Amino acid sequence: MSDANSRFEVVVVGAGPAGLAAAAAAAESGRRTLVLDATPWLGGQIWRGREAKGGSGSAKRWLARLQATDAVVARQTTVVAAPRPGVLLAESPEGPREIGWETLILTIGARELFLPFPGWTLPGVVGIGGLQVLVKGGWPLDGKRIVIAGSGPLLFAAGAEYRAAGADVVLIAEQTDLGKLARFGLSLPRLAPRKITQAAQYQASLLGVPYRPGCWAVSAQGADRLEGVTLRSSRRTWTERCDVLATGFGFLPNLELPRLFGCRTANGAAVVDDRQESSQAGIFIAGEPTGIGGEGRALVEGLIAGFSAAGRLERAGRLEKKRRRAMAFSRAMDRAFALREEVRNLASPETLICRCEDVARRDLEKFGDWRAAKLHTRCGMGPCQGRICGGAVEKLYGWDAASNRPPVFPVQIGTLRDPEPGSRGASK
Amino acid sequence: MYGCDVAVVGAGIVGAACASECARAGLSVIVFDRGPVGGGTTAAAMGHVVVMDDSEAQFALTSYSRRLWRDLAAELPAEVHYEACGTLWVAADEEEMAEARRKEEFCRVRGLRAEILDEAALREAEPNLRPGLRGGLLIPDDAVLYPPSAAMFFLGRAPQNKIEFRAGSEVRALNPDGGVILGDGTRISAGLTVNAAGCGSPDLTAGLPVKKRKGHLVVTHRYPGHIRHQIVELGYLKSAHSVSSDSVAFNVQPRANGQMLIGSSRQYGAEHPGVEFGILRRMLERAAMYLPDLGRLVAIRSWAGFRPATPDKLPFIGPSAGNQKIWLATGHEGLGITSSLATGRLLADMVLNRPSEIPVAPYSPARSLLEGKAHG
Numbered sequence A: 001m002s003d004a005n006s007r008f009e010v011v012v013v014g015a016g017p018a019g020l021a022a023a024a025a026a027a028e029s030g031r032r033t034l035v036l037d038a039t040p041w042l043g044g045q046i047w048r049g050r051e052a053k054g055g056s057g058s059a060k061r062w063l064a065r066l067q068a069t070d071a072v073v074a075r076q077t078t079v080v081a082a083p084r085p086g087v088l089l090a091e092s093p094e095g096p097r098e099i100g101w102e103t104l105i106l107t108i109g110a111r112e113l114f115l116p117f118p119g120w121t122l123p124g125v126v127g128i129g130g131l132q133v134l135v136k137g138g139w140p141l142d143g144k145r146i147v148i149a150g151s152g153p154l155l156f157a158a159g160a161e162y163r164a165a166g167a168d169v170v171l172i173a174e175q176t177d178l179g180k181l182a183r184f185g186l187s188l189p190r191l192a193p194r195k196i197t198q199a200a201q202y203q204a205s206l207l208g209v210p211y212r213p214g215c216w217a218v219s220a221q222g223a224d225r226l227e228g229v230t231l232r233s234s235r236r237t238w239t240e241r242c243d244v245l246a247t248g249f250g251f252l253p254n255l256e257l258p259r260l261f262g263c264r265t266a267n268g269a270a271v272v273d274d275r276q277e278s279s280q281a282g283i284f285i286a287g288e289p290t291g292i293g294g295e296g297r298a299l300v301e302g303l304i305a306g307f308s309a310a311g312r313l314e315r316a317g318r319l320e321k322k323r324r325r326a327m328a329f330s331r332a333m334d335r336a337f338a339l340r341e342e343v344r345n346l347a348s349p350e351t352l353i354c355r356c357e358d359v360a361r362r363d364l365e366k367f368g369d370w371r372a373a374k375l376h377t378r379c380g381m382g383p384c385q386g387r388i389c390g391g392a393v394e395k396l397y398g399w400d401a402a403s404n405r406p407p408v409f410p411v412q413i414g415t416l417r418d419p420e421p422g423s424r425g426a427s428k
Numbered sequence B: 001m002y003g004c005d006v007a008v009v010g011a012g013i014v015g016a017a018c019a020s021e022c023a024r025a026g027l028s029v030i031v032f033d034r035g036p037v038g039g040g041t042t043a044a045a046m047g048h049v050v051v052m053d054d055s056e057a058q059f060a061l062t063s064y065s066r067r068l069w070r071d072l073a074a075e076l077p078a079e080v081h082y083e084a085c086g087t088l089w090v091a092a093d094e095e096e097m098a099e100a101r102r103k104e105e106f107c108r109v110r111g112l113r114a115e116i117l118d119e120a121a122l123r124e125a126e127p128n129l130r131p132g133l134r135g136g137l138l139i140p141d142d143a144v145l146y147p148p149s150a151a152m153f154f155l156g157r158a159p160q161n162k163i164e165f166r167a168g169s170e171v172r173a174l175n176p177d178g179g180v181i182l183g184d185g186t187r188i189s190a191g192l193t194v195n196a197a198g199c200g201s202p203d204l205t206a207g208l209p210v211k212k213r214k215g216h217l218v219v220t221h222r223y224p225g226h227i228r229h230q231i232v233e234l235g236y237l238k239s240a241h242s243v244s245s246d247s248v249a250f251n252v253q254p255r256a257n258g259q260m261l262i263g264s265s266r267q268y269g270a271e272h273p274g275v276e277f278g279i280l281r282r283m284l285e286r287a288a289m290y291l292p293d294l295g296r297l298v299a300i301r302s303w304a305g306f307r308p309a310t311p312d313k314l315p316f317i318g319p320s321a322g323n324q325k326i327w328l329a330t331g332h333e334g335l336g337i338t339s340s341l342a343t344g345r346l347l348a349d350m351v352l353n354r355p356s357e358i359p360v361a362p363y364s365p366a367r368s369l370l371e372g373k374a375h376g
Ligand SMILES: Cc1cc2nc3c(=O)[nH]c(=O)nc-3n(C[C@H](O)[C@H](O)[C@H](O)COP(=O)(O)OP(=O)(O)OC[C@H]3O[C@@H](n4cnc5c(N)ncnc54)[C@H](O)[C@@H]3O)c2cc1C
Pocket: A013, A014, A015, A016, A017, A018, A019, A036, A037, A038, A039, A043, A044, A045, A046, A047, A077, A078, A079, A080, A107, A108, A109, A110, A111, A112, A128, A129, A130, A132, A133, A154, A157, A158, A251, A254, A257, A286, A287, A288, A289, A293, A294, A295, A298, A408
């Protein structure tokens, strides 16, 4: 552990907007800082692929700000466990790595929420984020008929991207009704003026695509793969022929690492104070894990966490107003795009909830909590370890499907096993 | 309030088996657990049904119980994942091979199937084992299963209305006149009470010499066919007697869905329920000595559990030494899944004054007084 590359004053896990901001703030404040990410790029989900293209807009600004510091960057480095106090265990292309920290900042983002509905396991049904990832990776959508269904402004962003990749976007179905949307729209100038220009841009690029508020997908049909989707609104139920159904029900904070460290969580998010410090002293959390709030909230929380971690509380405090505004915006989003009961409850008794272990809703129904259901149906015991079905049962039954068992991500046994990380020889 | 003939505290695999056997004999039973069925040590276990021969009494209990499992196999529902994959004991050197032969003879004399494998036969049986191992012993009738579902099956197997299960019921104390006192003060009377609370049993029966012995497990992605038997090293002979109280041994299990469980570790005096990396690493290091490809396979989770251990490695089954209304079914250490069925059967035999198929004296709680002194 004497190696200069294995001990840092501040370690930032996750290099999305929140992590970049946190690492920049800590490094600018003179702290020896490491920022690491599981991906080969910097920028997290939203800025995926921007770094390679030289970046643009805020991605470019934040990448440049980080590069101007002495912060050390580690890519393709996934934190999987905490073998001892003050030490992280990570998997990297060079093998396992142990990383010592004095202050830890967790900016590990969120994952897509998948809600089960009849037909959701058919090939051709995807999450909007997952499909965005494919598209950003150059996957062509030429001429494919796509229906986008779910909730939130991301439906637009996704629609614009799919269209740019050649897709025929047939319909965007937003489950929130028009009245609620209008109220949210009216609050935008006050809460987030810049979002309006953004919305206008998307609207322009989606010219001619029907956008239907108050309507949602109830089932997907097809023999071996998706052929159509049945939609419902307050007035009618109809079927739309399509090749791809992209659903976006929202996001779930990633809480495995905070829970591994014993940080307190409430209502599905990590609990932090004004300085982004968790219930565990010396561990800060910023961005999506504290509550879904988008890029703006992630950036300001990241900065606050970085300054606080460096002991510059006064500097962090100056961002308080900005943080309040970002929080108000995410609360307004939560309210506007809260999933309606009908959407949370689409699964029929036969619908699979856990795809890994083939557990249908009717099998789960007999149990009163997640632990009993998991023990006796093996729901969440497959390869995804509840990362997908855990979110679904939280929404369906209000069960807390948390786990605090290592590894946080599936990992080669060699990484867990190695007593001297970095020195894995061929003989072992 | 009169509750039932038999109150069972603990819905682990042992309590469930006791409840089931009593109810099948016509007694009314209430089972109490602070959590769900099979959510204690039973949920953390590997589910290896294995005949062990550290002592004649241990052999008698485990082989009797394995026979009961085999008799029940056709009735077990799919979710119990019962599979008679057999145990392969691996001998690394000549000393361990001698132990394999001793075990083989021990089993043969007592009428159980056992087969010595030479180096080539071992490689054929398990091609992913490291080359150069000396040989092994195959016990074809051992099995693996998924313990929480087995516990659930036991409770459901009783005739209608004979077992009532009360989940989420903390038992604060056992009533000396039979019955239990719940956390909220409710008293429920019973003809007799069975303390099957596993590691929680000494909290309810003062002075009971049951201690927690911690164990770790790792579960992998699916690698169907990577191993075909439950594979266990015979090297445990050397490590089991080591002065250090913590030990690890190579012990891997193929699951019906292709996942593998990797064990095992034993620690005394460890109170923290979470995963400890020091011992986890030693355990995986040990396993990789036998399965060289292991480092490349992917682990998806690890966890730890506590085995309820007694000083002489035998469980307590029967009326407690001080009170004929309070019975014990606890202290099964690392063999509670295996010996649950026999425990339930023997307990019911004693409650009903039926003759038992094997002698019950070696498991009598009364022995603890003597043993307790010997072990300090
Ligand atoms: C699939 C997906 C697509 C999205 N698309 C859009 C979009 O098009 N437009 C939009 O406005 N918003 C989008 N979002 C939301 C957007 O990501 C967030 O609003 C914003 O990026 C939050 O920033 P963050 O820094 O909190 O998290 P993220 O940007 O998610 O960054 C978290 C980072 O942490 C890393 N990480 C997590 N765990 C570990 C670990 N254990 N070890 C190492 N690294 C780890 C991840 O690889 C990731 O890079 C998307 C989200 C997802 C999940």
